[in-house]
Amino acid sequence: MPRLDAAPDYSLLARVLRDPATLDRMSSETFARAMDAAHSARLLGWLVEQVRVGHVPADAADWLRDRLMTADALARGYERAVLWEIDRLSRAFLDTDQTWILLKGAAYIAGGLPPGRGRRVADIDVLVPRADLERVEKILQENGWEFPEINAYDNRYYREWMHELPPMVHRDRGSVVDIHHAILPRTSRLKPSTERLLERATPGAEGLRTLCPAHMVLHAAAHLFHDGEIAGAIRDLVDLDQLLRSFGQDESFWGALLGEAVALDLTRPAYYALRYAHRWFDTPLPGDVAVAASAWAPPAAVRRLMDALVQRTIPEGFRDTSQAAVFALYVRSHWLRMPPLQVIRHLTRKSLRTRA
Amino acid sequence: MSGVQVSIGPFLVRVRSDLPGVHEYLSRLYSDFPVTAGEGGHFDIAVVATRGFRRWMRPQANLIVNGERPFLPLPGNLAGAGFEWSLNWCVGNQAHRWVAVHAAVLERNGRTLILSAESGAGKSTLCAALTLKGWRLFSDEFALIDPESGQLAPLPRPISLKNASIEIIRSRSRDVVFGTEGVDIEKARFVHMKPPFDSVQRARDTAAPGWVVLPRWVAGRPTALESVPKAHALLRLTDQSFNYNYLGVKGYECVADLVRRSACYTLEYGDLDDVLTRLQLLASN
Numbered sequence: 001m002p003r004l005d006a007a008p009d010y011s012l013l014a015r016v017l018r019d020p021a022t023l024d025r026m027s028s029e030t031f032a033r034a035m036d037a038a039h040s041a042r043l044l045g046w047l048v049e050q051v052r053v054g055h056v057p058a059d060a061a062d063w064l065r066d067r068l069m070t071a072d073a074l075a076r077g078y079e080r081a082v083l084w085e086i087d088r089l090s091r092a093f094l095d096t097d098q099t100w101i102l103l104k105g106a107a108y109i110a111g112g113l114p115p116g117r118g119r120r121v122a123d124i125d126v127l128v129p130r131a132d133l134e135r136v137e138k139i140l141q142e143n144g145w146e147f148p149e150i151n152a153y154d155n156r157y158y159r160e161w162m163h164e165l166p167p168m169v170h171r172d173r174g175s176v177v178d179i180h181h182a183i184l185p186r187t188s189r190l191k192p193s194t195e196r197l198l199e200r201a202t203p204g205a206e207g208l209r210t211l212c213p214a215h216m217v218l219h220a221a222a223h224l225f226h227d228g229e230i231a232g233a234i235r236d237l238v239d240l241d242q243l244l245r246s247f248g249q250d251e252s253f254w255g256a257l258l259g260e261a262v263a264l265d266l267t268r269p270a271y272y273a274l275r276y277a278h279r280w281f282d283t284p285l286p287g288d289v290a291v292a293a294s295a296w297a298p299p300a301a302v303r304r305l306m307d308a309l310v311q312r313t314i315p316e317g318f319r320d321t322s323q324a325a326v327f328a329l330y331v332r333s334h335w336l337r338m339p340p341l342q343v344i345r346h347l348t349r350k351s352l353r354t355r356a
Numbered sequence: 357m358s359g360v361q362v363s364i365g366p367f368l369v370r371v372r373s374d375l376p377g378v379h380e381y382l383s384r385l386y387s388d389f390p391v392t393a394g395e396g397g398h399f400d401i402a403v404v405a406t407r408g409f410r411r412w413m414r415p416q417a418n419l420i421v422n423g424e425r426p427f428l429p430l431p432g433n434l435a436g437a438g439f440e441w442s443l444n445w446c447v448g449n450q451a452h453r454w455v456a457v458h459a460a461v462l463e464r465n466g467r468t469l470i471l472s473a474e475s476g477a478g479k480s481t482l483c484a485a486l487t488l489k490g491w492r493l494f495s496d497e498f499a500l501i502d503p504e505s506g507q508l509a510p511l512p513r514p515i516s517l518k519n520a521s522i523e524i525i526r527s528r529s530r531d532v533v534f535g536t537e538g539v540d541i542e543k544a545r546f547v548h549m550k551p552p553f554d555s556v557q558r559a560r561d562t563a564a565p566g567w568v569v570l571p572r573w574v575a576g577r578p579t580a581l582e583s584v585p586k587a588h589a590l591l592r593l594t595d596q597s598f599n600y601n602y603l604g605v606k607g608y609e610c611v612a613d614l615v616r617r618s619a620c621y622t623l624e625y626g627d628l629d630d631v632l633t634r635l636q637l638l639a640s641n
Binding site: 007008009027028029032033036037039040061063064066067069070072073074076077080081 | 366367368395396397398400420422423424450451452453599601602603604
């Protein structure tokens with residue numbers, strides 16, 4: 001009997017991401033496969049947006065029309081849920097003079113930015129000054145968020161090594177808030193200044209603050225190419241492309257991006273972000289920006305290795321962590337976060353626990 | 357392997373499987389449904405055997421629904437039921453053109469009876485018994501309300517009976533086809549009852565709201581059908597809705613409109629025959 005392969009078709013998704021106009025010419029069946037893959041990669045909101053601007057088969061079957069209504073409702077629902085959580089957080093901080101700013105997905109939604117459209121956000125990420133951590137914990141605890149029980153190792157992992165507290169979960173709604181005091185782990189070799197991020201934050205509607213455009217892009221770059229696991233990262237690269245296109249219309253953005261990359265010690269992630277966004281999505285970059293960033297390239301051998309890893313990982317490796325490339329990138333992301341001995345201890349411990 | 361497409365109510369469902377149990381299940385309980393060859397559909401359900409020695413020693417069924425795996429693998433002998441549970445997951449999570457409420461729905465004289473109850477309160481038993489009295493089966497799990505028209509869409513499928521209700525319904529229905537009895541992951545005995553031919557034939561005929569009834573079976577209790585404030589019924593139905601939160605204001609207005617157009621009751625009963633008579637009477641008034 002032939003093997004039944006019902007896994008999401010990520011290579012189809014990768015093609016669609018690079019050229020959304022191919023959606024117009026697809027059969028309903030192929031379009032549905034692209035939609036399933038987008039859903040799995042947490043890019044359903046992106047796809048819904050493409051449909052909204054007209055990228056949809058002209059002769060879509062009735063069942064596909066129904067599915068598009070479902071997708072639209074999901075995308076709106078995801079966004080509404082995040083806005084509600086942000087509203088609850090604002091309320092918790094309302095009568096305090098606490099400085100707090102939104103990061104990542106919640107910031108994209110709060111700022112009305114393209115990657116926020118229809119976005120599914122699992123955790124709300126918030127940045128606060130390190131000195132205020134205890135106070136912030138207390139404010140959130142008074143407003144219904146609590147720490148679920150975690151073991152001593154995990155607790156120590158977060159509190160001593162990481163740049164965030166253990167996740168706090170709301171006791172009624174089950175929603176999760178991650179409180180960060182930095183955008184990279186304490187043990188990381190790169191140490192972007194949280195003070196600088198907070199100082200230059202952009203005030204938004206209703207007193208909500210987010211990182212300034214240059215910092216937002218650098219944070220996304222650091223998350224993708226330094227901190228996070230590149231496996232599962234196609235959405236992060238889509239975010240970078242959309243942020244660069246959106247902010248890049250303002251000419252002053254590019255100078256700020258280059259200057260802040262140096263100021264925050266994030267030149268290497270910035271280089272990778274510009275390189276791979278441009279390679280994958282033809283993100284428009286001013287010529288002088290590309291030239292300036294090329295000074296931050298790693299040695300040629302490292303760059304070739306990185307090209308090969310990204311090339312192999314992005315189209316197909318979202319979840320399949322058995323692949324060597326994905327594993328190499330996973331180890332790399334830890335290598336960058338922690339000193340070598342600590343990496344070995346941590347990964348050994350995690351692997352033992354997974355098998356137990 | 358391209359599988360088949362089965363038309364189930366308003367949905368076109370693509371089914372694929374490399375386990376014999378799914379085919380047996382479908383040919384026994386879905387024989388009256390329109391089946392076509394082809395790809396695509398509202399839902400793409402694959403029931404796939406775990407590879408390797410497991411396949412021979414202790415077969416497992418993996419459920420893959422529109423590319424996602426919402427469940428842990430099931431024992432291979434539950435493959436057919438796994439299809440049914442996957443379909444429930446789809447309707448609850450992936451059919452937001454309609455407001456989906458957890459309820460049994462039947463139709464009589466062009467109007468629908470919506471039975472909303474907690475699990476174990478006898479909803480499916482009552483639903484199966486009403487179909488045996490000639491009510492048209494819409495669904496034993498879902499009220500599908502179209503926010504555009506306010507009409508209910510039928511979703512006739514096998515009725516899932518559990519534990520004692522299996523014998524109650526079997527004893528009332530000599531001619532009805534049942535699936536293979538099994539034990540589900542919560543250790544409850546279950547069986548699926550084939551839906552009536554006429555209900556399947558009329559699976560595209562929608563109907564208007566009629567009655568919302570909140571039933572509760574209590575041993576030895578005389579039948580009591582009592583009016584309930586509409587606000588109470590509205591709260592119950594929104595609480596039992598799977599996707600009301602995704603539909604926002606539209607979802608709220610849809611359920612509110614349904615309740616406005618329905619007569620709403622609570623129902624306590626201990627005797628099945630007596631309650632069937634009461635509901636027949638309600639429908640003929």
